[in-house]
Amino acid sequence: MLRLYIPNFQSASDADVIAKVLVDVFGSENPPASSWIGVQALAQPEYLIEVEAMAIVPN
Numbered sequence: 001m002l003r004l005y006i007p008n009f010q011s012a013s014d015a016d017v018i019a020k021v022l023v024d025v026f027g028s029e030n031p032p033a034s035s036w037i038g039v040q041a042l043a044q045p046e047y048l049i050e051v052e053a054m055a056i057v058p059n
Contacts, residue, residue, distance in 0.1 A: 002034040005050040009038030 002022075006014060015036070022031055032053075042050050 001054045002032050003052040004034060004036045005039050005042060005052070006036060007039055007041055007048075009036065 004018065006018070018036060022034065026032060032055075
């Protein structure tokens with residue numbers, strides 16, 4: 001599961017770029033669930049995006 005925190009999120013233009021990156025990284029068959037959350041700012045001004053991820057690894 002991914003949560004992406006994106007400052008000043010612009011749905012049309014930003015969504016295309018983010019979707020392409022997610023497909024490049026995870027593939028298109030079984031991508032993780034993701035939430036894209038527009039925020040006013042991140043912890044540091046030089047950050048472009050913040051990602052929170054959770055994974056379950058089977059034994």
